[in-house]
Amino acid sequence: GDSVTQMEGPVTLSEEAFLTINCTYTATGYPSLFWYVQYPGEGLQLLLKATKADDKGSNKGFEATYRKETTSFHLEKGSVQVSDSAVYFCALSDLGGGTSYGKLTFGQGTILTVHP
Amino acid sequence: DAGVTQSPTHLIKTRGQQVTLRCSPKSGHDTVSWYQQALGQGPQFIFQYYEEEERQRGNFPDRFSGHQFPNYSSELNVNALLLGDSALYLCASSWGTSYAFGSGTRLTVV
Numbered sequence: 001g002d003s004v005t006q007m008e009g010p011v012t013l014s015e016e017a018f019l020t021i022n023c024t025y026t027a028t029g030y031p032s033l034f035w036y037v038q039y040p041g042e043g044l045q046l047l048l049k050a051t052k053a054d055d056k057g058s059n060k061g062f063e064a065t066y067r068k069e070t071t072s073f074h075l076e077k078g079s080v081q082v083s084d085s086a087v088y089f090c091a092l093s094d095l096g097g098g099t100s101y102g103k104l105t106f107g108q109g110t111i112l113t114v115h116p
Numbered sequence: 117d118a119g120v121t122q123s124p125t126h127l128i129k130t131r132g133q134q135v136t137l138r139c140s141p142k143s144g145h146d147t148v149s150w151y152q153q154a155l156g157q158g159p160q161f162i163f164q165y166y167e168e169e170e171r172q173r174g175n176f177p178d179r180f181s182g183h184q185f186p187n188y189s190s191e192l193n194v195n196a197l198l199l200g201d202s203a204l205y206l207c208a209s210s211w212g213t214s215y216a217f218g219s220g221t222r223l224t225v226v
Binding site for chain 1: 120149151156157158159160161164171172174206208210213215216217218219220
């Protein structure tokens with residue numbers, strides 16, 4: 001079945017450092033790929049997504065490129081801020097056989113802590 | 117525009133009891149999915165409802181059941197609670213490729 005693997009965490013960085021969180025996936029067909037962020041005590045917020053190979057999703061300085069050849073969707077940010085401290089989840093979904101998303105399959109999450 | 121709302125936000129139940137969690141979807145969304153997120157883990161898909169029927173189901177026992185109402189709101193029911201059912205339960209609503217999560221219900225089983 002579908003699966004998502006994220007890099008081992010947690011990740012601790014100083015403010016303005018470069019961030020990479022690795023994500024690889026296994027799926028049949030052509031899934032859409034997502035990064036979600038979860039702040040303490042809150043639900044999941046969509047950070048960015050990509051729906052086909054070579055698409056680049058971007059938002060709030062974060063970027064990720066859908067690499068079909070390496071089945072990867074690594075998250076990057078050039079200069080992190082203290083406010084970026086949160087848990088980041090990589091996820092995939094198929095279209096459930098139609099034009100709407102079926103289930104989302106998540107990775108285990110990566111805790112990011114950014115120090116001033 | 118109200119997003120996905122879940123109730124209650126927290127609750128504590130005793131092992132063996134039954135619990136019902138509720139979810140109101142985002143305006144314009146017609147599909148509801150439920151996820152279980154254990155502490156320190158990623159969310160796990162429980163099931164998805166569309167047109168008042170279960171459309172997809174994850175690897176959860178029959179103790180987990182759900183319902184969707186004509187106004188698209190949904191309930192998640194868990195019977196014979198186990199200590200291992202303690203988790204954050206997330207509801208997500210969707211329409212096409214628009215997908216939104218609620219803040220969750222924190223269930224503690226003692």
